[in-house]
Amino acid sequence: MVDFSLAWKLALASMTLLGIIESASAGGDLGKPRRVIRAYKSEAPLALDGDLGKWRGAQSVTFEGPPLAGRPRRARVFALWDSTNLYLAFDVYSSKLHAAVREHDGDRLWFDDGVEFLVDPHRHRTKEFLPDDFSYHINILNVVFDDRGTASSQPDPKWNGLARHAVKIVDDYHYVVEVAIPWTEIGLEPRENQTSVGIDFCVNGKNPQTGEYNYFDWCGLKVFHDPSGYGDLTLAGPRRR
Numbered sequence: 001m002v003d004f005s006l007a008w009k010l011a012l013a014s015m016t017l018l019g020i021i022e023s024a025s026a027g028g029d030l031g032k033p034r035r036v037i038r039a040y041k042s043e044a045p046l047a048l049d050g051d052l053g054k055w056r057g058a059q060s061v062t063f064e065g066p067p068l069a070g071r072p073r074r075a076r077v078f079a080l081w082d083s084t085n086l087y088l089a090f091d092v093y094s095s096k097l098h099a100a101v102r103e104h105d106g107d108r109l110w111f112d113d114g115v116e117f118l119v120d121p122h123r124h125r126t127k128e129f130l131p132d133d134f135s136y137h138i139n140i141l142n143v144v145f146d147d148r149g150t151a152s153s154q155p156d157p158k159w160n161g162l163a164r165h166a167v168k169i170v171d172d173y174h175y176v177v178e179v180a181i182p183w184t185e186i187g188l189e190p191r192e193n194q195t196s197v198g199i200d201f202c203v204n205g206k207n208p209q210t211g212e213y214n215y216f217d218w219c220g221l222k223v224f225h226d227p228s229g230y231g232d233l234t235l236a237g238p239r240r241r
Contacts, residue, residue: 035219035231037061039079040239046087048178050168055089057239065216068095069207071173077201081190081235085180090115093174098208099139105157111213113205114139115177120198120227121186128153129225132187140175142167155225161185192237198230
């Protein structure tokens with residue numbers, strides 16, 4: 001008589017070792033491969049000026065959200081790195097842009113049009129938002145709400161990050177956000193083809209006429225402060241132009 005339970009366990013273990021099954025945690029479905037983006041090494045520090053031309057040759061990921069106010073929404077995120085910073089650029093198309101919060105760590109900033117990124121530097125893959133984890137919410141006014149994990153897994157909004165960021169409004173439905181995150185803040189020494197971090201990207205938006213709010217993210221998470229579902233950002237060698 002065949003023990004199908006044992007056979008399935010052995011098969012599951014084998015698939016896991018082969019990398020077929022990467023994510024079976026809160027953020028992702030069983031058997032759904034973990035998302036990956038490679039950051040190529042930049043030959044020079046990047047200016048945060050909203051010009052996407054300098055990102056040519058960088059790898060990017062694209063993800064979409066449900067329409068808002070009858071407008072399609074999508075985002076493309078680029079990644080690069082050097083010995084000082086990890087760089088990200090968000091190229092976002094959304095419904096008509098609107099933001100109200102103008103003070104750092106302002107309440108409900110995430111309801112404004114803007115972006116988020118959340119980082120699990122050591123890829124603990126836990127449901128808990130631990131002290132090495134951190135996140136930034138940046139609205140289209142270039143105002144930030146930043147927080148860091150704690151031992152109790154409750155994000156601490158009193159933490160202030162060191163990342164630099166800039167926003168360029170292209171038109172009423174299109175904007176660019178660029179970010180430079182110091183490796184000293186991430187807490188890792190960047191090494192080509194060796195260093196990886198857990199990460200997720202998000203876009204927020206609200207219809208200013210109806211108040212309808214909606215968001216969408218790269219990893220398809222229900223709870224953003226849950227690193228178990230984050231994708232991987234891996235450092236690669238120099239980009240090819």
